Amino acid sequence: MAEIIEKLITTDEIKTDEYLVNMGPQHPSTHGVLRLLVKLEGEIVHNVEPHIGYIHSGIEKMSEALSYPQIIHLTDRMDYLSAHMNNEAVCLCIEDALQVQVPERVKYIRTIIDELQRLASHQLWWCASGMDLGALTAFFYGLRDREDILDIFEETCGARLTLNYSVPGGVMFDIHPNFQAKVKAFIKKFRKILPEYDKLLTGNIIFQNRTKGVGILSKEDAIAYGVTGPTGRASGFSCDVRKHHPYSAYPYIKFDEKVGTDGDCFMRWKLRMDEMRESLNIIEQLIDNIPEGDYALKMKGVIKLPEGEFYQRVETARGEFGVYIVSDGKKNPYRVKYRSPGFSNLFAINHIAKKWKIADLVAIMATFDLVIPDIDR
Amino acid sequence: MKSTFNYIAEIFKAIWSLLTGMKVTAKYFFTPWNNVTQQYPENRDTLVMFDRFRGEVIMPHDEKNEHKCTGCGICEINCPNGSIEIISKSIVNEEGKKKRIIDQHIYHLAMCTFCNLCIKSCPSDAIVMGQNFEHAYWDRVSMTKVLNRPGSKIMEGVKE
Numbered sequence: 001m002a003e004i005i006e007k008l009i010t011t012d013e014i015k016t017d018e019y020l021v022n023m024g025p026q027h028p029s030t031h032g033v034l035r036l037l038v039k040l041e042g043e044i045v046h047n048v049e050p051h052i053g054y055i056h057s058g059i060e061k062m063s064e065a066l067s068y069p070q071i072i073h074l075t076d077r078m079d080y081l082s083a084h085m086n087n088e089a090v091c092l093c094i095e096d097a098l099q100v101q102v103p104e105r106v107k108y109i110r111t112i113i114d115e116l117q118r119l120a121s122h123q124l125w126w127c128a129s130g131m132d133l134g135a136l137t138a139f140f141y142g143l144r145d146r147e148d149i150l151d152i153f154e155e156t157c158g159a160r161l162t163l164n165y166s167v168p169g170g171v172m173f174d175i176h177p178n179f180q181a182k183v184k185a186f187i188k189k190f191r192k193i194l195p196e197y198d199k200l201l202t203g204n205i206i207f208q209n210r211t212k213g214v215g216i217l218s219k220e221d222a223i224a225y226g227v228t229g230p231t232g233r234a235s236g237f238s239c240d241v242r243k244h245h246p247y248s249a250y251p252y253i254k255f256d257e258k259v260g261t262d263g264d265c266f267m268r269w270k271l272r273m274d275e276m277r278e279s280l281n282i283i284e285q286l287i288d289n290i291p292e293g294d295y296a297l298k299m300k301g302v303i304k305l306p307e308g309e310f311y312q313r314v315e316t317a318r319g320e321f322g323v324y325i326v327s328d329g330k331k332n333p334y335r336v337k338y339r340s341p342g343f344s345n346l347f348a349i350n351h352i353a354k355k356w357k358i359a360d361l362v363a364i365m366a367t368f369d370l371v372i373p374d375i376d377r
Numbered sequence: 378m379k380s381t382f383n384y385i386a387e388i389f390k391a392i393w394s395l396l397t398g399m400k401v402t403a404k405y406f407f408t409p410w411n412n413v414t415q416q417y418p419e420n421r422d423t424l425v426m427f428d429r430f431r432g433e434v435i436m437p438h439d440e441k442n443e444h445k446c447t448g449c450g451i452c453e454i455n456c457p458n459g460s461i462e463i464i465s466k467s468i469v470n471e472e473g474k475k476k477r478i479i480d481q482h483i484y485h486l487a488m489c490t491f492c493n494l495c496i497k498s499c500p501s502d503a504i505v506m507g508q509n510f511e512h513a514y515w516d517r518v519s520m521t522k523v524l525n526r527p528g529s530k531i532m533e534g535v536k537e
Contacts, residue, residue: 066457069455069494072492073457073492073494074457144413147413151427154426154427156429157429158427158429158430158431159430159431162490162491164492164493167497172493176429196401199397199400200398200401200402203394204395205395206395301498
């Protein structure tokens with residue numbers, strides 16, 4: 001395919017002038033305010049230059065003026081589809097710095113909510129990228145099923161999107177009495193729905209033609225650009241933090257790290273579908289075995305971290321999320337830095353979208369699963 | 378010959394894949410009782426939110442118009458956005474001692490991110506999260522609320 005396009009470009013008959021087009025900041029397939037400056041020749045993409053910062057909110061700088069428990073609610077607003085993983089990353093970092101051991105019950109609850117959040121995120125990705133590729137039905141089906149998870153969150157955590165459920169030393173509330181029954185009912189229901197997703201889109205010929213072999217990201221490039229998460233794993237880069245640096249209850253359970261081979265749009269699609277199944281397996285292993293005990297440690301009113309530097313990473317739905325806290329012993333951090341997966345993933349797009357058509361750029365962006373506040377912070 | 382056969386087979390496979398997808402949509406088209414849409418403004422009277430749902434900060438009062446707020450200001454310190462302002466005043470009680478009590482517990486709804494830190498930190502459980510989520514107002518002034526009702530006083534037996 002690439003050779004044919006190459007040949008066509010070099011033929012004089014169809015050669016046209018290059019021109020620049022702004023894709024975004026307001027474009028339905030950018031899922032937010034991302035501006036891509038695309039250099040086009042006819043329909044063929046020659047260069048993609050992302051211009052970011054439209055919703056930069058200065059969360060890192062704001063954190064320097066807040067106390068440690070107050071920082072956590074800001075991380076909800078970065079990658080809002082992986083809100084709990086972000087919360088957990090900060091909490092784990094603080095607990096690691098204070099050298100406290102959280103109760104086992106907390107670890108289990110956190111991991112279950114993590115996986116539910118990953119499912120909710122992948123469902124939204126599934127429906128939104130289906131919409132990008134022209135399947136509007138997928139959008140409604142995805143949102144319909146995501147509603148069940150959001151109801152579980154609303155009952156246990158008190159919010160649908162900005163959970164703010166993890167606090168240093170535990171979780172904010174104990175799980176709701178209905179929690180276990182509802183999660184089990186959801187798993188049962190969702191296992192029946194997943195094959196429907198495959199029937200609707202994965203097997204669809206139009207969809208396959210638009211994604212198979214399109215936008216190939218090689219393993220070497222994935223490592224060089226720091227592309228993590230399902231996007232990196234689809235290229236064969238084994239980078240699951242849950243597997244390589246287990247945290248919370250992940251050491252206690254058995255699960256497979258899904259690693260792909262091709263690195264094209266279809267592989268990225270398939271890998272996320274497989275991850276949804278794996279998440280269901282993880283929840284099933286944990287949901288019946290939640291140990292009794294406290295849901296939170298009694299922490300001091302004012303949390304002061306010892307002097308030093310602390311780093312913690314977790315696996316969000318988009319990739320590796322890192323928290324780096326520099327403390328000078330006061331109640332506010334001296335500096336907070338977040339390593340967000342979306343930022344690194346975004347800049348690989350320029351490399352792989354070259355020589356593809358503008359419609360393929362939409363397919364590439366859809367399977368990269370970008371969340372713009374995560375990029376801008 | 379074989380390539381022609383493959384070509385035709387491909388076409389039928391493609392059509393079949395489209396029909397498989399259509400089967401799923403047809404299933405939901407003919408079973409509309411499976412739909413999940415809530416008729417929102419119409420079902421307002423019957424709509425019940427979950428009890429942990431974080432809609433807004435409220436201060437419950439009992440029938441004698443008494444609340445539990447001592448005006449200690451811990452919620453004000455714990456709020457990350459400055460949504461809570463506490464104005465206290467000094468009074469002289471029956472024993473002739475000077476005492477600081479709460480005058481106004483001001484809550485800026487427009488600045489609140491519903492993080493629940495104020496409720497979690499309150500030592501006397503004076504404030505809770507309400508279930509009301511309809512926060513559209515015509516002007517900014519009505520988003521600043523005074524939580525303690527006029528003429529209310531502190532409940533007896535609340536530790537200060």
